[in-house]
Amino acid sequence: MDFNLSEDQQLLKDSVDRFIQNEYDFETRRKIANSDEGFSRKNWKTFAELGWLAVGLPEEHGGFGGPVETMVIMEGIGRGLLTEPYLPTVVLGGGLIAEAGNETQKSGILSAIADGSCMVAFAYAEPTSRFNLADVATKAEKSGGGWKLSGHKSVVYGAPSADKIIVSARTSGGQRDRDGVSLFIVDNNANGLSRRDYPTADGLRASEVMLEGVEVGADALLGEEGKAMPVIEKVVDRGIAALCAEAVGCMEVLKDETNEYLKTRKQFGVPIGKFQVLQHRMVDCFIELEQSRSMAYMVTLKLDEDEAERRKAATAAKAQIGKGGVFVGAESVQMHGGMGMTDELKISHYYKRLMQIDTMFGNRDYQLKQFAALTQ
Incomplete structure (x- = not known):
């Protein structure tokens, strides 16, 4: 199976990466998170102008794209640790209205979500x-x-x-x-x-x-x-897929930051990355990241399958994401030493987000039980 992004999907990914690189460095993110609202309305307007808020919504109401495009954006949100309420508004709110709403509700709210004038x-x-x-x-x-x-x-x-x-x-x-x-x-x-x-x-x-x-x-x-339960479960599964992609973005940053730290931090006159035990721990982090990435791809591609396949994919992916995210976060903190837990270092903030992702819509233990029940 070809997992390469299409030309349009790659352009979308590039726009997300450019925004994070140019407009959303970690110090900027810290200021936004500590503001009264906890996010930037200026950034939200930019998201609308870039078309991000229309992703996954019906084309007849100003939307475009689908699960893969949502995955691309959510992975970028994870890398940048964005605080803007994209998941609640676009994925969950927009998804519920698109699935269950009548034409009046859809025309009145979905276009407003897409142009950034309505949050849900x-x-x-x-x-x-x-x-x-x-x-x-x-x-x-x-x-x-x-x-x-x-x-x-x-x-x-x-x-x-x-x-x-x-x-x-x-x-x-x-x-x-x-x-x-x-x-x-x-x-x-x-x-x-x-x-x-x-x-x-x-x-x-x-x-x-x-x-x-x-x-x-x-x-x-x-x-x-x-x-409403079938609709709620369908949209929550989409939310789980989006969270899986966000977690992959978070884990990727933790892996890169920790690997760079091991190359520059010296002990006994040599970079600590020379120590074999730390090399093994970095390999374990890389394996967990790639397993999580594969599961994020899998659940994204199965969102349009029948209910049984979709539910199994969502529970399996969420269980792996919970396990992998907490593992990579904990290992990154430990390899940074005590300062890995400080507020000044971005590592701790990514770890906190991964802990929250594990809990949202059911932690790994809950998801494993659900998967076992679905496969009996």
């Missing part, structure tokens, strides 16, 4: 749900001609800056039933919606979202009532 967050996790997407206690009850939402959503990435939040809520059934889960598009400034915003360990922004009798119209329902 996906509120799916709850304090007691752990990694189970179907564990939804948030309630949606019919009220007049619309709906009334009540509940608590946790760790909603991108919510502090989002214009709209897509909320999973239960319209029927028990708390962990697959049937009965619906999706609703809620304005971030809706009456009854409150947020507690905070920076995450990896320098991004998230919120605890409280819904206290939030009233929305009938047009806020996204997709078929009570039948």
